[in-house]
Structure formats: structure tokens, C-alpha cells
Amino acid sequence: MSKNWVEIIAAAALLSVSVIPGVSAAQTLVDQYKGAKSSGLVGEKMDGYIGAVTQPSASIEALISAINIKRKDVYFKVAEQTRARPDEAAFTGGCTNIKNTKPGEFYQAPGGSWVQRTDAAPQLDSKCPQ
Amino acid sequence: MTEERLTADAKIANRQDMKRIMCIAIAAPALLASGGCVQVAAPDKPIEINLNIKIEQQVVLRIEGAVKDAIEENSEIF
Numbered sequence: 173m174s175k176n177w178v179e180i181i182a183a184a185a186l187l188s189v190s191v192i193p194g195v196s197a198a199q200t201l202v203d204q205y206k207g208a209k210s211s212g213l214v215g216e217k218m219d220g221y222i223g224a225v226t227q228p229s230a231s232i233e234a235l236i237s238a239i240n241i242k243r244k245d246v247y248f249k250v251a252e253q254t255r256a257r258p259d260e261a262a263f264t265g266g267c268t269n270i271k272n273t274k275p276g277e278f279y280q281a282p283g284g285s286w287v288q289r290t291d292a293a294p295q296l297d298s299k300c301p302q
Numbered sequence: 303m304t305e306e307r308l309t310a311d312a313k314i315a316n317r318q319d320m321k322r323i324m325c326i327a328i329a330a331p332a333l334l335a336s337g338g339c340v341q342v343a344a345p346d347k348p349i350e351i352n353l354n355i356k357i358e359q360q361v362v363l364r365i366e367g368a369v370k371d372a373i374e375e376n377s378e379i380f
Binding site: 242256 | 366
């Protein structure tokens, strides 16, 4: 193998090393979130955001705020498109998110307490579309 | 009442006023020196303002479709 080839391979290796962490970091956040959700550490709140079901560790707290910041962006965009208020978009999202919970996952009931989703329909706020 | 008596009363009154003034004059700098100013520290947690604005069901129904679409498009964070 010529020296040029060695250089090209080395450059390619460096490039892949510098690109992959960015991808895996993004996957890690989503993976962490999905994991925390299925293990009951985080649940769906009525306001459209996620919250800690039990006393959260620092990493879970960081995860919650990272996900909620992204969600806020989505809600704000929908609010802008529909000429509604961001909190209205977020609340409407909360109804959908709670409906979308899978059995075993947690959601916030109208009283404010955390409820584990069963096969039955979730308890929704009276303003949620039925 | 004699003139002498009135003068004596006035002297007592003046003395009491002076005491009061002296007290304020001493107390004010003492208060400032001993941290009499209001200490303002930045809170370590973000301030949460709960406006508790009423959500209208009409609005919820109107925007439900758009919100659902947005959630589906960003399913990785929902």
C-alpha cells in the first residue's frame, strides 16, 4: 500500500470518528428517554410535557428538561401555525400524549396524581377531545 | 404662668428633641454599616409563573389535528 493510501484511510477513520459521536449522542438522548418512559421514571403530564414520576436523579432531571425543551419548540410552532397560544397547543398535545401511552407507562390524571396506564382508556381532562 | 417657667419648659422640650435627632443620626449610619440594605440573591431555580389561563375546549378541538400531526412528525421526543 502506498503512503497516499495510508493517509486516505487515516483521514477516513478520523472523519468517521468525528461524525459518529454526533449521531450516537442524539440517539442516546432519545434512547434514554424511551427507556425512562418504559421503566416508569418519567410520565406524560396534562400540560403536554414529561415529568418525573418518582424523585428524579440528576441525569433524569436533565433528560426531562432536554426533552421538554424540544417539545416546547414543537408546540410553539404548531401554536404559530394555528394562531393558538403555546399553552393551548401544549395542553392539546398532552391529551394526545396521554391517549398514546402504552400499558405500564405513567400519565397524570385530572387530579394531578400519577396513574399507570392499563389496557383501559386513560383518565382525561374534561377539555380533552373524547 | 411666669416667663421664667415658660423658658424652663422650652429648654426641656428642646433637650428632648435633640435627643431624638441624635438617636436618628447615630442609628442611620449604623444600620447602613450593619447590612441594612436589602440583599438580592439570584434564585437557583427558574422562576415558574403559573398564569392559570383558561383553556377553551373550542380551541383544543380546532387545533387537535395540527398538534397530532406535529407529534407524529416528532415521534422521537413524544
